[in-house]
Amino acid sequence: MTVAFYILAAIAVLGAVMAIALRNVVHAVFSVLLFFSALAGLFILLLAEFIAAVQILVYIGSVGILMLFAIMLTTKVTGDPTHNLLSRGWAWGALVAGALLLAFLVPLITQTQSETISKLSNFNPSVKDLGMILMDPYFASMGVIALLLTAGLIAAVVAASSASEE
Amino acid sequence: MNNFIDYKLIELGQWAVGLFNDYPVVQILVHLLLATLPLALAFMAAFGFSTWLERKGLARIQNRPGPNRVGIFGLLQPLADGIKMLLKEDIVPDRSDKLFHLLAPVMLMVPAFIAIGFLPLGDGLMSLPLDSAILFFFAVGSLNTIAVFMAGWSSRNKYSLLGGMRAVAQMISYEIPLVLSAVTVIMIAGSLSAQEIVASQQIESWLASGNLVKEFFGQILGWHIFKPWGFAGFIFFFVAALAEANRSPFDLPEADSEIIAGHLTEYSGFKYAIFFMAEYISAFAISGIAVTLFLGGWSGPVIAGLPWFIIKIFSLFAVMIWIRGTLPRLRVDQLMGYAWKFLLPLAILNIFVAGFYYFSEQQFGGLTTFIGGWIIGFAILQTAAKGLSRLNKSPTINGKRVYQLVE
Amino acid sequence: MSLIAKGILQGMAITAKNFIQSYYKKERLPTVQYPEEKSTVNQFTRNIPFLVYDGEDAIDGMRCTACKLCEKACPPQCIYIIKDTDENGKPIKRPEVFDIDSSVCMSCQLCVEVCPFESIRMDSEFELSNENRFEGLLINRDELLKSNEYYHEIHPIEAQDTDDRIAAKIAEAEAKKKAREEKARLAAEAKKADAVMKNAKVAAVTEALAAKAPAAEQIQESEAKTGVIKPEAAALGTTEKSATKAPPPEPVSKDDQASTPQTKESKAPGEDSEPKIF
Numbered sequence: 001m002t003v004a005f006y007i008l009a010a011i012a013v014l015g016a017v018m019a020i021a022l023r024n025v026v027h028a029v030f031s032v033l034l035f036f037s038a039l040a041g042l043f044i045l046l047l048a049e050f051i052a053a054v055q056i057l058v059y060i061g062s063v064g065i066l067m068l069f070a071i072m073l074t075t076k077v078t079g080d081p082t083h084n085l086l087s088r089g090w091a092w093g094a095l096v097a098g099a100l101l102l103a104f105l106v107p108l109i110t111q112t113q114s115e116t117i118s119k120l121s122n123f124n125p126s127v128k129d130l131g132m133i134l135m136d137p138y139f140a141s142m143g144v145i146a147l148l149l150t151a152g153l154i155a156a157v158v159a160a161s162s163a164s165e166e
Numbered sequence: 167m168n169n170f171i172d173y174k175l176i177e178l179g180q181w182a183v184g185l186f187n188d189y190p191v192v193q194i195l196v197h198l199l200l201a202t203l204p205l206a207l208a209f210m211a212a213f214g215f216s217t218w219l220e221r222k223g224l225a226r227i228q229n230r231p232g233p234n235r236v237g238i239f240g241l242l243q244p245l246a247d248g249i250k251m252l253l254k255e256d257i258v259p260d261r262s263d264k265l266f267h268l269l270a271p272v273m274l275m276v277p278a279f280i281a282i283g284f285l286p287l288g289d290g291l292m293s294l295p296l297d298s299a300i301l302f303f304f305a306v307g308s309l310n311t312i313a314v315f316m317a318g319w320s321s322r323n324k325y326s327l328l329g330g331m332r333a334v335a336q337m338i339s340y341e342i343p344l345v346l347s348a349v350t351v352i353m354i355a356g357s358l359s360a361q362e363i364v365a366s367q368q369i370e371s372w373l374a375s376g377n378l379v380k381e382f383f384g385q386i387l388g389w390h391i392f393k394p395w396g397f398a399g400f401i402f403f404f405v406a407a408l409a410e411a412n413r414s415p416f417d418l419p420e421a422d423s424e425i426i427a428g429h430l431t432e433y434s435g436f437k438y439a440i441f442f443m444a445e446y447i448s449a450f451a452i453s454g455i456a457v458t459l460f461l462g463g464w465s466g467p468v469i470a471g472l473p474w475f476i477i478k479i480f481s482l483f484a485v486m487i488w489i490r491g492t493l494p495r496l497r498v499d500q501l502m503g504y505a506w507k508f509l510l511p512l513a514i515l516n517i518f519v520a521g522f523y524y525f526s527e528q529q530f531g532g533l534t535t536f537i538g539g540w541i542i543g544f545a546i547l548q549t550a551a552k553g554l555s556r557l558n559k560s561p562t563i564n565g566k567r568v569y570q571l572v573e
Numbered sequence: 574m575s576l577i578a579k580g581i582l583q584g585m586a587i588t589a590k591n592f593i594q595s596y597y598k599k600e601r602l603p604t605v606q607y608p609e610e611k612s613t614v615n616q617f618t619r620n621i622p623f624l625v626y627d628g629e630d631a632i633d634g635m636r637c638t639a640c641k642l643c644e645k646a647c648p649p650q651c652i653y654i655i656k657d658t659d660e661n662g663k664p665i666k667r668p669e670v671f672d673i674d675s676s677v678c679m680s681c682q683l684c685v686e687v688c689p690f691e692s693i694r695m696d697s698e699f700e701l702s703n704e705n706r707f708e709g710l711l712i713n714r715d716e717l718l719k720s721n722e723y724y725h726e727i728h729p730i731e732a733q734d735t736d737d738r739i740a741a742k743i744a745e746a747e748a749k750k751k752a753r754e755e756k757a758r759l760a761a762e763a764k765k766a767d768a769v770m771k772n773a774k775v776a777a778v779t780e781a782l783a784a785k786a787p788a789a790e791q792i793q794e795s796e797a798k799t800g801v802i803k804p805e806a807a808a809l810g811t812t813e814k815s816a817t818k819a820p821p822p823e824p825v826s827k828d829d830q831a832s833t834p835q836t837k838e839s840k841a842p843g844e845d846s847e848p849k850i851f
Contacts, residue, residue, distance in 0.1 A: 030316075050301065065312070226592045226596075229601055231604060488588060
C-alpha cells in the first residue's frame with residue numbers, strides 16, 4: 001500500500017513541477033493532466049472510488065479540455081526561452097514556497113493521531129452511502145451547488161449568444 | 167438458467183489459478199493475467215472479424231460483393247490488411263511534436279481496453295467487478311477526447327487541428343445525453359454496479375416459479391427496453407454512442423471527403439491501425455454497455471450467459487453498420503444542434519418520466535403501470551420531441567426555406 | 574423528427590431489402606468478377622480506330638488506299654502513313670506503314686468521319702495495357718487490320734449501315750457506267766447513221782452530176798461549176814462536218830474502255846468488278 005502511495009505521489013509531484021518548468025504551454029497542460037490522474041489514483045488508495053471516477057470524468061475530461069481549448073486560441077505556444085525555472089529571483093520564490101509548505105505540513109504531521117488507521121478497518125463506503133449523505137444531512141449544500149451550476153450554464157449560453165449577435 | 171458455459175469458464179479459471187497454490191506471488195500474477203489477457207485477445211480477434219463484417223455488410227447494401235479474393239468469402243482480408251499496415255512506412259512530419267505524435271494512438275488505445283473490462287460478460291464473468299463500474303466506464307471514456315485532441319494538435323497541420331477541434335467538440339457534446347440516459351437506468355436499478363443492473367432486468371418472481379413459460383418470459387420481459395423510459399433512453403444512448411465512437415452519421419472528423427481524415431491525417435501504417443483498432447474496440451465497449459443497461463446484459467431465454475451477450479453485441483454492431491450504410495453525414499452545426507437542442511432536453515425529460523413510472527409502479531402495481539405508463543410516458547416524450555423539432559426547424563417564409571448563411 | 578424517426582426507419586428498410594436481395598436476385602448485384610467474367614460492351618462504344626478489310630486476305634482486301642485524309646484530320650496527329658510502292662517504284666493505293674499511337678488517340682472519331690473509303694472504323698477493344706510505354710502502345714498496320722466479319726460482330730448496326738452505303742455506291746457507279754455505255758452506244762449508232770447518210774448523199778450527188786453533165790457541159794461548166802459546186806460544196810461541207818464529228822466521240826469511248834481495265838488491274842485479280850468510286 002505504501003509503495004503504491006509513494007509511486008503515485010512521486011508522479012503527482014513530477015507532474016506539478018513539470019507543469020511550471022516546461023516552456024511549451026501545451027506540454028505544461030498535459031503534465032497538469034498527468035497530475036490529475038495521479039491524484040485520482042491517490043483517491044482510490046483512500047477507498048473513495050466515486051471521487052476518483054468523478055476526478056477523471058470532470059477534471060481530465062472537462063477542465064483539461066477547457067484548458068486546452070484556451071491554449072489553442074493563443075498564438076505563442078512555445079513560450080519565451082529566457083523565462084525558465086532558474087531565471088532571476090528564483091531564490092526568493094523558493095524561500096516563500098518552502099515556508100508556505102512547512103506552514104501547512106508541520107501542523108498536519110504533528111497533530112495526526114494514529115487512531116484513524118484502526119477506524120479504517122471496517123470502513124467500506126459505497127456509492128449508496130454517499131448518495132444517502134448527500135440527500136439527508138447535506139441536502140442544502142447540494143441544492144446550492146446545483147443552483148450555482150445552473151446559473152453558470154445559463155450565463156455561458158447568454159454570453160455565447162450575445163457574442164454571436166454582435 | 168442455462169448459464170453452464172459461464173460456470174464452466176469460472177471453473178476453468180479457478181483450476182488454472184489453483185495450479186499455483188504453492189507460489190502466492192505467481193498466483194496473483196496468473197490471476198491478473200487470466201482476468202485480462204483472454205479478454206484483450208478475444209476483443210482483438212473480434213475487431214478483425216468486425217472489419218470483415220463491416221466491409222461485406224456495407225458492400226452488399228451497396229449492391230456489390232465486397233472483398234472475396236483473400237480466402238473463402240474474403241475471411242482472410244483482415245490478415246492481409248494487418249500485414250499491409252505493418253509493412254507501411256511510418257512517416258512522422260518533421261515539425262510535429264514527436265512525443266505526442268507517438269503518444270496519441272497509445273492514449274486512445276488504453277481507455278478502449280480498460281473500458282471492455284467493465285462489461286459483464288456472463289454470470290460472474292467480469293474482469294473488473296467494481297461497485298461503481300458504470301461511472302468508471304464513462305470516466306475512462308472521457309479520456310478518448312484527450313487522445314483525439316493530442317492527435318489533432320501534435321500533427322502541426324491545419325486540417326488536423328480543425329478536425330481535432332471538431333471531434334473534441336462533438337465528443338464532449340454527446341457525453342451529456344449519453345450519461346443522462348444511463349442515469350435513468352441507474353436510478354431505477356439503484357446501483358452503479360453492472361452485475362446488479364443485469365440482475366434488476368430479470369423478473370425474480372417469475373424465474374423462481376417452476377412454470378417454464380414464466381421462466382422463459384421472465385428472462386426477456388424485464389429488460390429495460392420494454393419500459394417507455396428505457397425505450398427512449400436506449401434510442402438516446404445509441405445515438406450518443408454513435409457520436410462518441412465517431413461513426414456514421416457522425417463521422418465528420420474523420421471522413422475522407424470532408425477534411426482529409428481530420429485528426430488522423432498525419433498518421434500512417436501501424437499508428438493508423440492502432441487508431442482504427444481503438445475506435446472499433448470502443449464501439450464494441452459502448453455497445454456492450456448499451457446491452458448491459460437496456461437489453462438485459464447476459465440474461466436470455468435459452469442460451470443465457472456469454473454466447474447470448476456476444477450475439478447481442480454483434481447485433482448492435484450490425485445495426486451500427488446498417489445505419490452507416492443508410493444515412494448521409496451530418497454537418498457540424500446540425501450535429502451540435504442535435505445534441506444540445508434536441509437530445510439534452512429529451513434526456514432530462516426522460517428522467518422525469520422514469521421517476522413517474524417508478525412511483526406509479528409502487529402505487530398501482532405492475533400491469534396497470536405497464537399500460538398506463540407506456541401511454542402517458544410515450545405521449546409526453548413524443549410531444550416533447552415533436553415540439554422541439556418544430557422549434558429547431560430552420561425558418562421558412564411562405565413554406566420555402568430561408569438560408570441564413572447564404573446571401 | 575419524432576421519437577420513432579419514421580423516415581430513418583424507412584431508409585433502413587430499403588437498405589435491408591438491398592442487402593437481402595443481393596443474395597438471390599441478379600439485378601441487385603450487378604457487378605462481375607472482372608478478370609474471370611467480363612460484362613458485354615455496348616455496340617456504340619469506341620476506343621481506338623482499326624482498319625477494315627473485306628474477304629479473307631488482310632493485305633489484299635483492305636479498303637484503305639493511303640489517301641492520308643485521316644492523318645490530316647486527326648487533331649492530336651496520332652496517325653502516321655507511308656504509301657506503298659510496287660516492284661518498279663510506282664506508288665500503289667495501299668499503305669505500307671499505318672501507325673496509330675494509342676496513348677495519344679483521344680477517340681474523337683474524326684478519322685472515321687473523313688474517310689471516303691469506309692475503311693477506318695472505331696474499335697471497342699479496351700484491354701490495351703502494356704509494360705512498354707512507348708513501343709507497346711504504338712499499333713502498326715498488321716495489328717490494326719481486322720475483318721469485316723469482326724466489324725459486324727462488334728458494331729452490327731454500324732457495319733450494316735456501312736455495307737449498305739458501299740452497296741449503294743457500287744450501284745450508283747454501275748448505273749453511271751451503264752449510262753455512259755448507253756451514251757457511247759448511241760453515239761456510235763449516230764455516227765454509223767451519219768456515215769450511211771453521208772454515203773447516200775454522195776451517191777445521189779454524183780448521180781445528179783452524171784445526169785446533168787452531158788447536156789450542157791461547156792456552158793454550164795463555168796456556171797454549173799460555180800453553181801453546182803456550191804450545192805455540192807454545201808453537200809460536201811455538211812458531209813465533211815459530219816465526218817469530223819464522228820471521230821470525237823470515239824476517243825472518249827476509247828478512254829473509257831481504257832480506264833476501266835486499269836482500275837480492274839489495280840483491284841485484286843480475284844475480285845469482281847468494283848469500279849473505283851471517284
